[in-house]
Amino acid sequence: MQSFGSLMFTGAVQEMQKARGSADMASRLAERPAPSGLGPDERLFVETRTSFYMATVSETGWPYMQHRGGPRGFLKVLDDRTLGFADYRGNRQYISTGNLTADARVALFLMDYPRQARLKLAGHARIVTDDPALADRLATEGQGRPERCLLIEVAAFDWNCPQFITPRFDADEIAALVGPEIDRLTARIAELEAENARLRAAR
Numbered sequence: 001m002q003s004f005g006s007l008m009f010t011g012a013v014q015e016m017q018k019a020r021g022s023a024d025m026a027s028r029l030a031e032r033p034a035p036s037g038l039g040p041d042e043r044l045f046v047e048t049r050t051s052f053y054m055a056t057v058s059e060t061g062w063p064y065m066q067h068r069g070g071p072r073g074f075l076k077v078l079d080d081r082t083l084g085f086a087d088y089r090g091n092r093q094y095i096s097t098g099n100l101t102a103d104a105r106v107a108l109f110l111m112d113y114p115r116q117a118r119l120k121l122a123g124h125a126r127i128v129t130d131d132p133a134l135a136d137r138l139a140t141e142g143q144g145r146p147e148r149c150l151l152i153e154v155a156a157f158d159w160n161c162p163q164f165i166t167p168r169f170d171a172d173e174i175a176a177l178v179g180p181e182i183d184r185l186t187a188r189i190a191e192l193e194a195e196n197a198r199l200r201a202a203r
Contacts, residue, residue, distance in 0.1 A: 001037060001081060004158035005030030007122060035157070037080025042157060045119050046077050046110065050170065053109040056099035056125075066096045074140050075110075081154050083108075083123075086138040086146035097148070100125050106152060114169055116162035123154040 009017070009030050017026045038046070051069035058064055068075070068085065075085045087097075100106070104124040111118050128134055128149040135146050169177065 001034050001154065002156045003030060003032050003034040004120070004122070004156040005032065006034070007156045038077060038154060038157070039080075042119065043077045043080075045112065045117070046075055046083065047073050049075055049110050049112070052111075054096065055107040055109075056096045057103045057105055058095075058099050059102045064095050064099060070140050070143075076138060078151070083121075083152040083154065084134070084138050085150055086135065086140055086143070087148045087150055088140075088143050089147045097127065100127055100150075108152070111165070113165065114167050114173055116165040116167060118160040118162075118165065119157060120160060121152075121154050121157040123152045123156075126151045126153070 005026065009026055014023065014026070017023045050072050051067060052075060053065055053067055055063050055065045070085075075083060078084050104126065106123055106125045108121040108123070109118065110121070128151060129147075131149065134149050134151075138149050139146055
């Protein structure tokens with residue numbers, strides 16, 4: 001596995017960093033030792049996402065970004081360098097799939113909006129269509145049989161700063177936040193209705 005800076009800070013990028021006064025900071029990032037693999041924090045973050053964005057590169061050199069979503073844990077950490085997920089039939093344009101047959105490079109962007117955290121990963125993807133055991137392992141309950149499986153060998157990753165991430169919450173996260181208060185209010189309403197019924201009966 002490589003350090004993210006050594007992979008991404010190309011000559012053109014370094015020239016821009018010099019021009020904008022961030023070369024020293026960037027060089028420190030690039031010189032960090034490469035991690036041996038995904039650690040506990042990365043594993044937990046990946047496996048608790050309900051969506052991510054994946055970029056591929058077309059044969060014309062254009063990047064293409066696609067959203068992938070599913071229940072928590074649909075993107076799996078298979079080992080400290082490999083991610084996997086089941087790919088189901090969508091709009092049948094097959095842009096990402098087609099791109100990967102010509103260029104295996106991918107970039108993944110994983111967001112945690114409530115906690116204002118994001119994880120970037122770069123790697124090489126492999127399409128698997130003939131491994132029933134893998135399909136069973138990666139399948140999402142209720143979605144039927146995967147059309148294919150994608151395995152991603154992570155080449156580098158980096159945690160981004162939380163600046164400019166606007167907190168957003170999905171339905172489950174909102175329910176977890178307000179659920180206890182709703183339960184308390186529901187119980188209080190039930191108490192008041194019972195008390196009102198007793199007062200009416202006593203009149």
